[in-house]
Amino acid sequence: MKEFELKYGCNPNQKPSKIYMADGGDLPIEILCGRPGYINFLDAFNSWQLVRELKAALGLPAVTSFKHVSPTSAAVGIPLPEKLKKACFVDDVPELDASPLACAYARARGTDRMCSFGDWVALSDVCDVTTAKLIKREVSDGVIAPGYEPEALEILKSKRKGNYNIVKIDPDYVPAEQETKQVFGITFQQGRNNFKIDNDLLQNIVTENKDLPASAARDLIISLITLKYTQSNSVCYAVDGQAIGVGAGQQSRIHCTRLAGSKADTWFLRQADKVLNLPFRADIGRPDRDNVIDGYINQNEEDVCADGNWQKYFTSQPAPFTKEEQAAYLATIKDVALGSDAFFPFSDNIERAHKSGVKYVAEPGGSIRDDAVIDCCNKYGMVMAFTGMRLFHH
Secondary structure (H helix, E strand, O other), X not given: OOEEEEOOOOXXXXXXXXXXXXXXXXXXXXXXXXXXXXXXXXXXXXXXXXXXXXXXHHXXXXXXXXXXXXXXXXXXXXXXXXXXXXXXXXXXXXXXXHOHHHHHHHHHHHHOOOOOOOEEEEEOOOEOHHHHHHHHOOOEEEEEEOOEOHHHHHHHHOHHHHOOEEEEEOOOXXXXXXXXXEEOOEEEEEEOXXXXXXXXXXXOEOOOOOOOOHHHHHHHHHHHHHHHOOOOOEEEEEEOOEEEEEEEOOOOHHHHHHHHHHHHHHHHHOOOHHHHOXXXXXXXXXXXXXXHHHHHHHOOOOXXXXXXXXXXXXXXXXXXXXXXXXXXXXXXXXOEEEEXXXXXXXXXXXXXXXXXXXEEEEEOOOOOOHHHHHHHHHHOOOEEEEOOOOOOOO
């Protein structure tokens, strides 16, 4: 297939639209089901690069959940603790631990379930049956992977009345070193960002505490590779083999840090006993449970515990999760990793990160206020590495 005609571009008025190879060669993909759109393919090709790099860097199956050309999360295939299984709605899957790819999917899809609603999924490895079963029951636009087991493919083909977007990509495809795009009829060209992210990038530790355990290095690598494919400005919190809070596309870095930190906090709070034991009615579906849990934790649009409201969701009225209780729970969190796609210009970012349990930081360095940022890290006993490399993505 040398080109594929799309229904429209970013919006329905943007026609005609297609994807094709500029050199006239074959596209490195097969469309096995559905008809992916313009934004679907932007998500597919960006997300595939992310999981491919994570697998290469860490040697573990990797999965990411993408929405609007940024990851909601990314994770590698590490077994989930029981509370996390329940928080991710996969505690009913006894075969989960036997599939590292399914574990990675459960983590990635379960991190920010609000943002992952209607996502695009990328798998680093051939999709197995367990992973396909998990994908089938979530609201999702499509998936890209290097292959699919026959039974897994049939499971996915049954999704969305047979119209689920399933893309197979050639894992050996290597893009050209130069890439181009047009803006306002003007062509831009640049070298592809082939910068390798691995442990070597974390050797320049600039804080007094220089103890960077292997688990923290892994989480920093996950954070940095996630940022490489996140719309900038961006920061990413990570722990236990997964990105748990991504702050994308903000004009100021402190807003990135706050946004990502609030998402990380919600991820932690979802695993609190008070949330895990909410008495949901049996007829409340997964997306509605996500909305209610978010409302219960963040106390936003609707007081889900209020008289007249709780009856819509619960079999009995739950006690509110007070701000004091949440603060006490979050105070127990530690050893979180934080990556930034550019330097932190002020120490307020470190202050905010500390509130979400951050102990390990990786950022390029190079700010005129680096000393203040380092001093703030030292105040909290953090470990910070200067990578020397910016990771902007637009």
